[in-house]
Amino acid sequence: MTPRQRLQAWFARQGWKPLAFQREVWRRYLAGESGLLHTPTGSGKTLAAFGGPLLEAMQEAQAPPEAGVPRRRARRPSPRTLKVLWITPLRALASDTLRALSEPCAALGLDWQIGLRTGDASARDKRLARDGRLDVLVTTPESLYVLMGSASGRESLRHVRTVIVDEIHALVAGKRGSHLALTLERLQALVAAPLVRVGLSATQKPIDAVARFLVGTANVRAGVPDCAIVDIGYARPRDLALGLPASPLIAVMSTDQWMQVYAEVARLAGAHRTTLVFVNTRRMAERATRHLGELLGKERVAAHHGSLARDARLLAERRLKAGELTVLVATASLELGLDIGDVDLVCQLGSPRSIATFLQRAGRSGHAVGGTPKARLFPSSRDELVECAALLDSVRRGEMDALRMPQAPIDVLAQQIVAEAACGDCEEDALYALVRRAWPYAQLPRERFDAVVRMLADGFSTRLGQRASYLHRDAVHRRLHARRGARMTALTSGGTIPETGDYTVVLEPQSENIGTVNEDFAVESLAGDVFQLGNASYRILRVEQGRMRVEDARGAPPNIPFWIGEAPGRSDELSASVSRLRTDVAAKLREGGEAAARAWLVQALGQIGRASC
Structure with a gap:
């Protein structure tokens, strides 16, 4: 069988069939072209990007020996060299990617060693990456920068052919992207041949600017990037609606209204196998986890955010994937493509504040080829109701937030x-x-x-x-x-991720790291105070420099810790959509009164669902 037939046969054994855009990406890659892939979440981007290197490796393995080289010598395996760099914005996503790439390599009989080089990697993994005893390395921008800083690391990178940047939209709009762009040019200066660069994302606009970012100025002619753009857009069937409490929203949602919202989320979760609830802050994640745990059972609800220890986050992901959880409440920590199994429903508490964020979060449900994302938006105030309605209007119009790249930081x-x-x-x-x-x-x-x-x-x-x-x-x-x-x-001192003054929370007597809390919360707390972290109550034993020692509070009523400066701002595109909606409603009110404006809203935005009391 030819390499392409072998790959298609593996797809068939999984119950899949290569899609047209995947075949196009493979064709462009084998022609030596860099490329940017823009498809909805859950559509098969990983295999589209990795299929090209797989086909190339199988073709090289089947190539006849060079003239004059004895066949026995030609079959002798060559020294292992690093061929593919896979860059992800999150350490957790890197671990998932490692598993996703290993499966087809093993099934296709490729003797490829795939390794991990992130802050979470083991000493053995870091040594393999440094010594160049890998074929594929999954890493983050910061870890690649560190690898480029040592003589052994640079030597291991000299034979890299391909760089794949996953979730590229998460990097382009910040200084991390500028940092990565310089690292990639330093890498290009190190290797002998031009790198083939592949970028992946479900939410990128303007796509030409992202392509220029990916390939660099050496591959841009008259503003046009020398980059194959495979764009099937982000439009797909979606089941989206608003959820409202029984009483009208006001400037600030009351406690009774929050209870109604939690009850509605619990009802929806009961009607689905797994539900992912997104919130904008860690404090809100802890609060929602507590209330939903009281309604659904504490053992059926868990929290997932950046202040929980890595082991706690991994446990929550495994429990959701295994079907042990009904609801997982998360911040942006689960926004990107982590493998958490099948999610039936996404609920967003409060406005996500941007179109791209909402599409990423909604896309965590129905996360499969042909799947239909299902999401419910629960605004927390009257102004957020307008914002969420404008957000759904933007999605229906096919609008997207524009990525704004920092200029020469x-x-x-x-x-x-x-x-x-x-x-x-x-x-x-x-x-x-x-x-x-x-x-x-x-x-x-x-x-x-x-x-x-x-x-x-x-x-x-x-x-x-x-x-x-x-x-x-x-x-x-x-x-x-x-x-x-x-x-x-x-x-x-490299990188652009800011240092925070968080205190490590240590559970005694096990001396187990269970997460972090904000420095201000830690210094304002006293021995004996009870607080919640990850849907569990802890009693403070003492607060030390940079560390808070706690014990299990055995379910005692807790306070909710706070973190500072984490609420997102509203995107320019969503702000424009809100302005447009308010202008249109004002015009309808002037033309035909409240009845005409209401009828227009129902027609333009769809029927707004209401939460039960």
């Missing part, structure tokens, strides 16, 4: 200059050209680049002497040489 540039110089002496002109090949830095003026280099070389003066001088600058030959300590600073 200087803090990221400084990190990458020090990191590159720490790997070997650099010529300033060559380094400037490398930086400008990253699309976010395409318009970086030479004066700005020189000013950053000068700052890194001169440092700043303090009473104790000169500080933060990381580079020696040879002004005559225009070369940069890293000073002592520059490499360590670049590796330990």
